[in-house]
Amino acid sequence: MIEASFIQSLKEILDPERVLTSAEDIVPYSFDGTAALKQRPGAVVFPLTAEEVADCVKLARRCSIPVVTRGSGTGLSGGSVPLDGCLVICLVKMDKLIEVDEKNLTLRAQSGVITKEIDDAAAKVGLFYPPDPGSMKISTIGGNVAENSGGLRGLKYGVTRDYVMGIEVVLPDGTLTFLGNKCVKDVAGYSMKDLFIGSEGTLGIITEVILKVLPRPKARKTMLALYDSMDAAAKTISAIIAAKIIPCTLEFLDRVTVQCVEDYAKIGLPTDVEALVLMETDGHPVVVEEEAAQMMALARANGARDVRAAADEAEGAKLAAARRNAFSALARVRPTTILEDVTVPRSELATMVAFIDSVAKKHSLQIGTFGHLGDGNLHPTFLTNERDHEEMHRVEVALAEIVEETIRLGGTVTGEHGVGLAKKAFLKRQLGEGSYELMRSIKQALDPQGLLNPGKIFDLRN
Amino acid sequence: MPQANLLKSLDYSVLQQCMHCGMCLPTCPTYVETKMEKNSPRGRIALLRAVADGDLEVSRALSDEMYYCLGCLACQTACPAGVNYAELFETARAEVEQAEVNDGMQRGFWRWLTLNVIFMRPWLLRLIGRVLRVYQSAGLDNLMRKLRFFGLMPRSLAKLEPQTPQISEHFSDDLIWPEESPKGRQEYRVGLLTGCIQDLAFSNINRDTADVLLANGCEVITPRSQSCCGSLHAHNGELELARELARRQIDSFDLDSLDAIITNAGGCGSHLKTYGHLLHDDPFYAAKAKVWDATVKDIHEWLVQIGFRKPTAGAGVSEVTYHESCHLCHGQKVVSQPRQVLASIPGLVFKELPESNWCCGSAGIYNITQPEQSQKLLDRKVANLKLTKAPVVATSNPGCHLQLANGLRSCGDHPCQEVTQPVTLLARAYRAEQGVGASGPHKPGSETPAP
Numbered sequence: 001m002i003e004a005s006f007i008q009s010l011k012e013i014l015d016p017e018r019v020l021t022s023a024e025d026i027v028p029y030s031f032d033g034t035a036a037l038k039q040r041p042g043a044v045v046f047p048l049t050a051e052e053v054a055d056c057v058k059l060a061r062r063c064s065i066p067v068v069t070r071g072s073g074t075g076l077s078g079g080s081v082p083l084d085g086c087l088v089i090c091l092v093k094m095d096k097l098i099e100v101d102e103k104n105l106t107l108r109a110q111s112g113v114i115t116k117e118i119d120d121a122a123a124k125v126g127l128f129y130p131p132d133p134g135s136m137k138i139s140t141i142g143g144n145v146a147e148n149s150g151g152l153r154g155l156k157y158g159v160t161r162d163y164v165m166g167i168e169v170v171l172p173d174g175t176l177t178f179l180g181n182k183c184v185k186d187v188a189g190y191s192m193k194d195l196f197i198g199s200e201g202t203l204g205i206i207t208e209v210i211l212k213v214l215p216r217p218k219a220r221k222t223m224l225a226l227y228d229s230m231d232a233a234a235k236t237i238s239a240i241i242a243a244k245i246i247p248c249t250l251e252f253l254d255r256v257t258v259q260c261v262e263d264y265a266k267i268g269l270p271t272d273v274e275a276l277v278l279m280e281t282d283g284h285p286v287v288v289e290e291e292a293a294q295m296m297a298l299a300r301a302n303g304a305r306d307v308r309a310a311a312d313e314a315e316g317a318k319l320a321a322a323r324r325n326a327f328s329a330l331a332r333v334r335p336t337t338i339l340e341d342v343t344v345p346r347s348e349l350a351t352m353v354a355f356i357d358s359v360a361k362k363h364s365l366q367i368g369t370f371g372h373l374g375d376g377n378l379h380p381t382f383l384t385n386e387r388d389h390e391e392m393h394r395v396e397v398a399l400a401e402i403v404e405e406t407i408r409l410g411g412t413v414t415g416e417h418g419v420g421l422a423k424k425a426f427l428k429r430q431l432g433e434g435s436y437e438l439m440r441s442i443k444q445a446l447d448p449q450g451l452l453n454p455g456k457i458f459d460l461r462n
Numbered sequence: 463m464p465q466a467n468l469l470k471s472l473d474y475s476v477l478q479q480c481m482h483c484g485m486c487l488p489t490c491p492t493y494v495e496t497k498m499e500k501n502s503p504r505g506r507i508a509l510l511r512a513v514a515d516g517d518l519e520v521s522r523a524l525s526d527e528m529y530y531c532l533g534c535l536a537c538q539t540a541c542p543a544g545v546n547y548a549e550l551f552e553t554a555r556a557e558v559e560q561a562e563v564n565d566g567m568q569r570g571f572w573r574w575l576t577l578n579v580i581f582m583r584p585w586l587l588r589l590i591g592r593v594l595r596v597y598q599s600a601g602l603d604n605l606m607r608k609l610r611f612f613g614l615m616p617r618s619l620a621k622l623e624p625q626t627p628q629i630s631e632h633f634s635d636d637l638i639w640p641e642e643s644p645k646g647r648q649e650y651r652v653g654l655l656t657g658c659i660q661d662l663a664f665s666n667i668n669r670d671t672a673d674v675l676l677a678n679g680c681e682v683i684t685p686r687s688q689s690c691c692g693s694l695h696a697h698n699g700e701l702e703l704a705r706e707l708a709r710r711q712i713d714s715f716d717l718d719s720l721d722a723i724i725t726n727a728g729g730c731g732s733h734l735k736t737y738g739h740l741l742h743d744d745p746f747y748a749a750k751a752k753v754w755d756a757t758v759k760d761i762h763e764w765l766v767q768i769g770f771r772k773p774t775a776g777a778g779v780s781e782v783t784y785h786e787s788c789h790l791c792h793g794q795k796v797v798s799q800p801r802q803v804l805a806s807i808p809g810l811v812f813k814e815l816p817e818s819n820w821c822c823g824s825a826g827i828y829n830i831t832q833p834e835q836s837q838k839l840l841d842r843k844v845a846n847l848k849l850t851k852a853p854v855v856a857t858s859n860p861g862c863h864l865q866l867a868n869g870l871r872s873c874g875d876h877p878c879q880e881v882t883q884p885v886t887l888l889a890r891a892y893r894a895e896q897g898v899g900a901s902g903p904h905k906p907g908s909e910t911p912a913p
Contacts (some may be wrong), residue, residue: 024523025498027512028505033483046497073499074484092497114488138487264542328483328542335478337543386478 002042002085006063010045010087013055018046018093029088032073032080033135034422035338036386041068041082046093050168050176050207053089057205057451058174060087066454069201071112071140076327076339077420079147079200079456091142094207097121104182106165107211111142118211128216130157133416134324142206148198150416152280152320155374156248159416161197166210169196172203172447182210195442200418201453203446217282220248221292222316225277225299225307226270230254230357232303233275234350237373239298240279241346245291249280250374251323254353256383257370260329265322273305277373278323280316326370327381334366334383338395341423342406343377343415355405356380363398365391377415403429419457427458468557469514472549477514479545480507486537491821491839492530500527503537503547510554525558530835532828533697534821535732535792548732548793549739552696559699577700581658581690582707588633588687591662595629627663627864634661634668635686642672642682649679650768653715653723655734658690659860660727667860670889671726671761677892678770680721685714691725693733693789696740697826708737709747712754723754726761726885728786728859729826732793734758760790761885762799762858773891776809782887783852783878784812785843785866786819787859800858803884807891813850817842824865840869847878854880856887 002021010019020026021043030040042065047053060067069089070080082088094112101107102125109118115136119129132151133139139149145167150159166180179193180186196204227233237250253261253276262269269276277299281291292309299307310316331337344352353369356378360367371378380402382395403413403426413419413426428436436458443450443460450460469477486503487493499505506527512518531551538547558564580587634656652675656668672682692707711734715723725731735758741751759767782804791797797819804812823829823839843866847855855870855878857863867881 020498022523023512023518024509024521024527025500027518028499028502028508030508031482033481035481072484072487073482095497135484138484264544325485325542328481328485331479331481331483331543335475337481 002065002087003063006059006065007043009059009063010043010056013059014045014047014052018048020044026088029070029073029082029090032070032075032078034076034078034081034420035336037078037081037421039082039084041088042085044088044090046090048093050170053091053205053207054170054174054176056087056089057170057172061172061174061449061451064449064451067205067451068453069146069205071143072114072135072138074135074139075143075147075420076341076417077147077414077422079418079420079453080143081421083455089205091207092140094142098208100125100127100213101182102127105213105215106182107213109141109209109211111140111145111207111209113141115139115141115144122213123216126216127213129163129211129213131160131163134327141209141211145197145206145209146199146201147418148416150372150375150377152251152323152372153248154372154377154416155250156246156282161194163212164193164197164209165212167193167196167206168208169204169206172449172451176207180210198418200420200456202443202456203452205452217248219285219288220280220282220313220316221288222310222319223279223292223296223299223307224310224319225279225296225304226273227275227277227303228273228305229303230275230353231350233277234353234373236277236299236302236304237346237349239302240295241374243294243298245281245294247279247281247291247295247374249278249320250372251278251370252276252373253278253323253326253370254368256333256366256368257326257330257381260332260368261322261326263332264325264329265318267318267322269322270306277304278319280320323370327379330368330381330383333368334385336384336386338382338384338399339417340380340382340399340402341377341414341417342380342402342411343375344406344409344411346374346376348409348411349373349376349378352378352405352409352411356402359398359401363394365394365398367398372415375415376411421456424456424458467513468553468560469510470516472514472553474514476546476549477507477511479543480504480511481543482508483543485542486540489536489540491532491534491536492835495835495838501530503541503545506531506554507545507547507550510550513557520557520561520563522563524554525561525563528554528558529831532788532821532823532825532835532839534788534825536788536819536821539792539795539819548736552699552701555697555699556701557699573698577695577698577703581694582703584658584687584689587658587662587690591629591633594626595631598626598629599631627659627860629662630665632665634665634684637665637669638672638682638684640684640686642676642684644676644679644681647679648681650721651681651683651719652764653720654682654684655691655723655725655727655730656684656688657725657727657730657860660730661688664860664863664883667726667883667886670883670886671724673889673892674761674765674770674885675724678765678768683715683720688714691730691734692740693729694826696733701740705740705744708740708751709744712737712747712750717750717753717757720757722759722764723757724759724761724764726858726883728760728788728790728794728796729861731758731760731796732789735794760794760796760799760858762803763794763796765888766799766802770803770806772806773808773888773895775891775894777807777887777890777894779810779854779880779887781811781813781852782854782856783815783847783850784818784884785815785822785847785855785857785862787857787862788819788821788825790858791819800856800884803888804856807887810887813852815850815855816846820846822862822865822869824859824861826861829865836865840865844869844873844876848876851877853878854882856882856884858883858885
């Protein structure tokens with residue numbers, strides 16, 4: 001698909017060392033963090049500046065070569081899985097942290113900066129970047145913005161979108177533009193930046209971001225509550241929300257997940273519980289103490305078998321890190337791990353968890369469920385083997401039933417991972433005709449050629 | 463004798479175990495250096511899987527990549543999915559050797575000479591050690607350097623010449639009796655592995671290990687002239703030779719009569735504990751090797767397990783930091799025990815080293831095969847050591863020991879001027895209790911002191 005002349009032109013735009021074409025170099029770019037999706041690109045390039053990105057896009061446009069942008073490739077919906085023979089623009093070498101502006105509480109960075117480095121840089125001056133996707137140790141900030149990633153603190157602090165003040169974007173025609181600014185209030189025209197946040201690389205390539213940062217919370221307390229029934233765990237969550245407390249984190253792991261996490265992290269989690277809830281509150285020390293005591297009391301009152309507080313910040317961090325690795329730890333059980341991302345209104349949580357459980361039993365499948373109880377975002381995770389076609393078929397059927405129920409309960413097919421390839425089939429059902437067609441017409445207007453990440457989220461033509 | 467595609471015959475689930483989540487990337491010293499996927503564990507596994515699937519040929523480029531990998535196993539610690547990277551790494555290197563994609567006369571000769579000849583024959587290795595010792599102690603190496611003799615060697619080797627380890631005056635067999643009993647009550651009977659490089663360059667550390675064991679009620683059995691454990695072979699694609707050495711090693715010890723077999727080198731220990739897997743197809747040795755695996759203990763692991771006696775005297779050192787051998791921490795997961803040993807010594811302040819478990823670049827013979835990347839890692843390590851301001855660094859692997867000593871020697875004003883091992887400091891503290899003068903730790907570039 002890619003011709004030698006195209007490669008030659010790429011090497012004129014970029015240092016030839018940053019243009020990869022040999023099989024050994026590009027096979028490792030055939031996938032992202034999503035299970036069972038794999039396609040080999042034609043070439044992979046590493047630009048260092050937005051201008052280089054724009055030049056690559058212009059060239060690809062002239063030659064009608066589709067472009068897939070990626071960062072560290074940790075996405076979980078197939079958003080950065082290449083198309084056969086496409087050009088992959090990898091932004092990991094655009095990794096400059098440009099500015100930490102303490103006067104405006106903003107931070108400016110190139111797209112390839114690792115998310116954790118963003119928060120570390122903020123922390124150095126007493127600031128805080130709240131979105132913390134499970135993969136923050138390696139995911140890039142550009143990828144986070146493109147996928148509108150969530151994290152463990154979503155309940156109190158929201159998702160990536162809530163922290164993006166401005167972005168620099170390369171449009172499908174190669175135009176380089178800046179959307180947004182450092183102003184807290186700005187109502188000039190359409191909110192263009194918002195269009196690109198969560199657009200999964202289909203509308204433009206984000207090359208730089210201005211992020212809002214907050215004063216770092218002075219105190220934090222992490223607690224664990226253990227339950228013999230899922231229902232009791234769900235009741236605790238409802239009770240906490242009803243008590244007008246907004247913790248920063250309310251996470252849960254089911255029995256299967258707790259076992260896997262303990263296998264990996266060996267931090268002494270009890271493995272005979274039906275549900276484990278990780279609770280965290282942060283803010284002013286006095287408030288934190290008060291809320292923590294209240295949450296622990298509510299957990300006990302709602303049937304927790306045991307409630308304990310982390311002795312110190314380090315132990316709390318260890319517990320949170322264990323939860324962060326839940327998804328990968330589940331991979332220990334079976335060869336293929338298929339992670340879902342369904343989200344329901346918080347009031348429907350217990351119903352949804354019970355439903356997932358019944359689907360697993362009905363189709364004789366192993367599903368480990370964990371997720372963000374506080375914001376209704378669940379990650380039922382199928383533990384299966386992609387080589388077992390019969391079982392994979394049952395997985396598909398079960399998945400469709402889970403999605404159906406999610407939509408029936410007023411939920412969404414993705415809370416934080418994006419649609420990509422994995423959720424594409426369900427999108428129309430959730431959005432309805434009007435909203436779905438509106439999205440397509442926007443794509444059509446901006447990228448009529450279907451150059452950028454084609455086939456992700458939806459197909460341009462039926 | 464060429465065999466079938468080794469990666470294809472590997473249990474496919476080992477390859478499938480990687481669900482490419484990317485958690486290994488930030489812990490991989492080569493990925494962090496280049497930010498290229500093929501230089502990461504996830505990328506390498508993708509390449510190996512493509513070979514197993516028949517989508518990719520075993521090529522020179524694949525071989526280069528597998529030899530660019532340090533085999534530090536930091537990815538294995540980071541991997542939540544539990545991928546057995548060590549096995550993939552060894553199989554892949556064996557695969558590229560078998561495919562002979564690397565054939566160069568010079569490389570072939572050196573590999574044959576070291577792996578097939580020298581490291582298979584303990585007597586020859588020691589003989590070479592003796593000759594090297596005479597050469598070094600007569601100052602001939604300095605003379606040769608002055609005469610620019612090494613200008614005649616291939617440049618890559620000539621550059622490494624000053625890094626040749628200082629050979630000990632006495633080897634382990636001269637310093638340790640085949641059987642030694644503790645003065646007090648005997649509670650355990652243990653075997654002691656003396657190693658090859660450890661034996662040649664750090665026989666005093668073997669003596670220290672024996673002393674520490676004796677001080678903790680262990681009878682110490684040290685079979686004569688032990689062979690190399692085979693880690694060098696396994697990590698360099700010579701699995702058959704590694705198996706041969708494993709069999710010999712097992713035969714050197716009377717397994718049934720021992721509570722433990724003690725190793726004090728991180729790299730060797732990590733390999734010694736996988737004989738069970740290495741010999742799982744061997745009808746005669748498979749069962750024995752399993753028992754062997756369970757019996758082998760790193761010295762620090764063993765000391766903590768038996769509740770070692772805390773010394774009452776100091777080791778003559780005020781502050782120490784600790785560099786973790788990759789294969790001790792990532793391979794064997796022995797992390798807290800060496801720190802506990804150091805912390806037990808009165809008057810010794812322990813200072814944590816930033817990135818203590820980041821590879822120093824020694825990685826077996828990596829500093830010879832990949833001098834450039836090795837040097838970058840060494841520079842990073844030396845800079846971190848500087849941050850601690852500690853005058854002494856302890857580590858527990860002869861390769862790391864030599865690498866750190868070399869790095870510090872070429873950095874004159876560095877606060878850290880001494881490299882030693884935790885077990886040496888403990889031995890000195892025990893000796894100090896009895897008023898025996900403790901010799902100083904190994905200074906970079908100085909003569910290794912005999913006990």
